Amino acid sequence: MKSYGQYCGLARAAEILGERWSLIILRDLLVGAKRFNELRQGIPGIPSNLLTTRLRDLESAGIVERSLKDRHVVYRLSEYGEGLGPVLIELGRWGSRRLAAPREDEVPTDSSLAAALLTSRTDVSVRPFTVEVTAGPAVAHAAVHESGVDVAEGADPSAQVFIGGTGLRGLLAGGDAKTAVADGAVTVAGDESLLTEFARAFRAPLDDAASTPPNGK
Amino acid sequence: MKSYGQYCGLARAAEILGERWSLIILRDLLVGAKRFNELRQGIPGIPSNLLTTRLRDLESAGIVERSLKDRHVVYRLSEYGEGLGPVLIELGRWGSRRLAAPREDEVPTDSSLAAALLTSRTDVSVRPFTVEVTAGPAVAHAAVHESGVDVAEGADPSAQVFIGGTGLRGLLAGGDAKTAVADGAVTVAGDESLLTEFARAFRAPLDDAASTPPNGK
DNA sequence: CTGGATCCTGCCCGATACTG
DNA sequence: CAGTATCGGGCAGGATCCAG
Numbered sequence: 299m300k301s302y303g304q305y306c307g308l309a310r311a312a313e314i315l316g317e318r319w320s321l322i323i324l325r326d327l328l329v330g331a332k333r334f335n336e337l338r339q340g341i342p343g344i345p346s347n348l349l350t351t352r353l354r355d356l357e358s359a360g361i362v363e364r365s366l367k368d369r370h371v372v373y374r375l376s377e378y379g380e381g382l383g384p385v386l387i388e389l390g391r392w393g394s395r396r397l398a399a400p401r402e403d404e405v406p407t408d409s410s411l412a413a414a415l416l417t418s419r420t421d422v423s424v425r426p427f428t429v430e431v432t433a434g435p436a437v438a439h440a441a442v443h444e445s446g447v448d449v450a451e452g453a454d455p456s457a458q459v460f461i462g463g464t465g466l467r468g469l470l471a472g473g474d475a476k477t478a479v480a481d482g483a484v485t486v487a488g489d490e491s492l493l494t495e496f497a498r499a500f501r502a503p504l505d506d507a508a509s510t511p512p513n514g515k
Numbered sequence: 516m517k518s519y520g521q522y523c524g525l526a527r528a529a530e531i532l533g534e535r536w537s538l539i540i541l542r543d544l545l546v547g548a549k550r551f552n553e554l555r556q557g558i559p560g561i562p563s564n565l566l567t568t569r570l571r572d573l574e575s576a577g578i579v580e581r582s583l584k585d586r587h588v589v590y591r592l593s594e595y596g597e598g599l600g601p602v603l604i605e606l607g608r609w610g611s612r613r614l615a616a617p618r619e620d621e622v623p624t625d626s627s628l629a630a631a632l633l634t635s636r637t638d639v640s641v642r643p644f645t646v647e648v649t650a651g652p653a654v655a656h657a658a659v660h661e662s663g664v665d666v667a668e669g670a671d672p673s674a675q676v677f678i679g680g681t682g683l684r685g686l687l688a689g690g691d692a693k694t695a696v697a698d699g700a701v702t703v704a705g706d707e708s709l710l711t712e713f714a715r716a717f718r719a720p721l722d723d724a725a726s727t728p729p730n731g732k
Numbered sequence: 733c734t735g736g737a738t739c740c741t742g743c744c745c746g747a748t749a750c751t752g
Numbered sequence: 753c754a755g756t757a758t759c760g761g762g763c764a765g766g767a768t769c770c771a772g
Contacts, residue, residue: 300647301620303559303620303622304622304623304624305614305621305622305623305627306614306623306624306627306717307612307634308542308607308610308616308630308634309538309542309609310610310611311538312610315533315606316534316535316537316538316540317533319519319535321525321526321528321529322521322525325523331550341521342520342521378612378722381609381612385609388602389528389602390523390524390525391524392528392598392599392602393528394524395595396595397522397524403518404520404521405520406523407521410525410526413523413525419524489729496569502524
């Protein structure tokens with residue numbers, strides 16, 4: 299890991315967070331502590347040796363802690379690492395402003411979907427509910443509180459409402475829920491009245507420029 | 516620039532911000548628009564071809580805009596790039612928690628000092644003043660408003676107070692100003708009564724662990 | 733099966749020299 | 753001033769192998 303040669307907090311942060319895969323690993327750990335293979339399978343494309351190296355780097359930097367639970371290795375954020383939570387959430391929110399359609403090679407993952415729920419939770423107060431969200435192959439669920447949200451990867455059969463479909467991004471961007479459901483872009487099961495609450499609780503605006511990049515070259 | 520293969524706002528952000536030097540360049544542009552050679556000289560160690568490449572990448576991503584002013588090329592943050600401001604400030608604040616003494620190869624730069632003033636401005640309301648800060652070879656100045664601050668690199672001979680010395684980090688961490696001045700760790704010129712205001716307006720806490728890394732290996 | 737380690741290939745970074 | 757050209761080395765990527 300190479301220094302930027304500057305006595306600067308941002309430079310120090312960049313030294314570790316600028317390493318490839320670091321931010322993705324931290325995003326997954328922000329949702330919850332995980333084992334090595336959970337991280338590996340949750341992050342498609344990461345070479346196992348790089349995952350090893352990054353986890354060691356993050357541990358040396360005091361951001362991640364390695365512990366043994368139930369005779370298994372578990373990685374979790376340290377207190378210092380938890381301090382990155384608000385930064386990651388704001389950064390994800392910023393990135394999603396230009397996140398229109400997925401690129402050819404992109405897939406949603408359970409973790410990225412969970413992270414999307416985390417970053418898009420507004421401060422709008424709603425009545426509490428639980429929701430399972432599906433986007434292609436990805437599934438995540440959330441317990442929405444009056445203010446705030448708890449998220450996790452995977453299914454939740456006991457959720458009060460189940461939301462999915464290709465129109466999810468549009469819904470988060472502020473599209474009309476009824477229209478999306480009528481078009482079949484968004485599917486709802488369970489307590490359908492909660493769709494309105496969902497649309498109020500989660501919001502990820504989309505820049506106009508997202509579809510027309512400034513650089514035509 | 517390689518994709519992470521995930522349909523995720525944070526992953527998209529990581530693709531561009533995770534490239535080496537990206538965050539440092541953006542930090543400098545956050546303080547103000549700059550010309551190519553200003554960036555080059557302000558970022559010690561960056562190869563000129565990488566600066567070129569990064570600026571093009573950032574431009575393609577819609578974060579930086581290249582314009583001609585006075586027959587000179589000027590780089591500035593786009594509106595989308597400005598949206599990174601709060602993220603960079605929070606990230607710098609997070610990084611500075613472990614920023615104790617400079618490492619062997621580290622120097623403060625004008626830009627990093629300016630960024631430090633930006634990130635460490637508290638929301639404490641103070642009476643407005645102007646200050647020039649010196650840390651080793653680095654100089655920056657700030658106009659402190661009742662809430663908020665404007666910063667820039669370099670000297671400001673018209674500043675109301677001039678603060679410098681090796682004890683600056685300790686002062687920002689909450690050390691007693693009078694003691695630091697008495698010890699010679701902090702030097703003050705101009706309106707010395709403003710040192711108290713400075714100490715209230717700027718704060719960058721230091722983790723206890725900063726001096727004793729968890730990984731002894 | 734988990735949690736890695738090892739090896740090889742190729743590309744990106746870094747340093748320096750050069751140019752419109 | 754604002755970049756381009758070039759070249760060596762090191763880290764990333766991918767496959768495979770190994771220990772508890």
